[in-house]
Amino acid sequence: MNLCSVLKFKRGLIYLMFRYQIIIEYDGTNHSGWQAQKNGKSIQKDVEKTFSKILKKKIKISGSGRTDAGVHSKNQSAHFDHENLILNKNKLISSVNHFLNKKNISIKKIVRKKKDFHARYSAKERIYEYIILNRDAPPILYKNKVWHLRSKLDIKLLKKGAKKLIGTHNFNAFRSSNCQAKSPIRTLKTIKITKKKEKIIFVLRSKSFLKNQVRSIIGCLKYVGENKWTIKDLEEVLKSKNRNSCAPPAPAQGLYLSKIIY
Secondary structure, three states, X not given: OOOOEEEEEEOOEEEEEEEEEEEEEEOOOOOOEOOOOOOOOOHHHHHHHHHHHHHXXXXXXXXXXXXXXXXEEEEEEEEEEEOOOOOOHHXXXXXXXXXXXHHOEEEEEEEEEOOOOOOOOOXXXXXXXXXXEEOOOOOOOOOOOOEEEOOOOOHHHHHHHHHOOOXXXXXXXXXXXXXXXXXXXXXXXXXXXXXXXXXXXXXXXXXXXXXXXXXXXXXXXXXXXXXXXXXXXXXXXXXXXXHHHOOOOXXXXXXXXXXXXX
């Protein structure tokens, strides 16, 4: 059996299935998040409906992870199985994007994968990016794409605070109250902070993140950067493991799922 296929059993018959990875870019502004839900406009549901329409088969998409309402993606990764070999991927991309682009979703790439590939469980690292627009004037070109802050942030303090969060910690104080992860222990590999003119860009890398972890981290670092908190205050929040000690999470519109590494 070809390693790029999987077996599907239905009514006593064996179907040969082929697995495909798709890379998705989307603007999450008008969506309720990635995950399909009964009462909500989700990215996953729109992608599934479109692929099912074009391929004339019910297609189920499995993503690398959820993004919340308003969060964007540069390279969300997902996979699906299909009983037919897709010979012309460019044509399929063009066909699905004809419908998805109207919903601010774009399929960037389709790649045939081995049968054991899984968009979520095969991931070795996830990279998120957060953008703050630090100026007086509100954004027009970047509306719903950045967190607009008028208060000036101290880039040196931001970097000092970020260093205290790198490594393996109990991030219970930095996750939402309805986070379903069994353990709050996560290893934050890096937080890179750069200032480019009016923008402050945060890049966070980890194998996995808790729900609202990135936005909570940015919210706390914002307090440090504007001198509302000291570095010691930030350390105390981490040690507390108490969600109530955390600063308000940064808004969703500044957050981007940047890349999934396998």
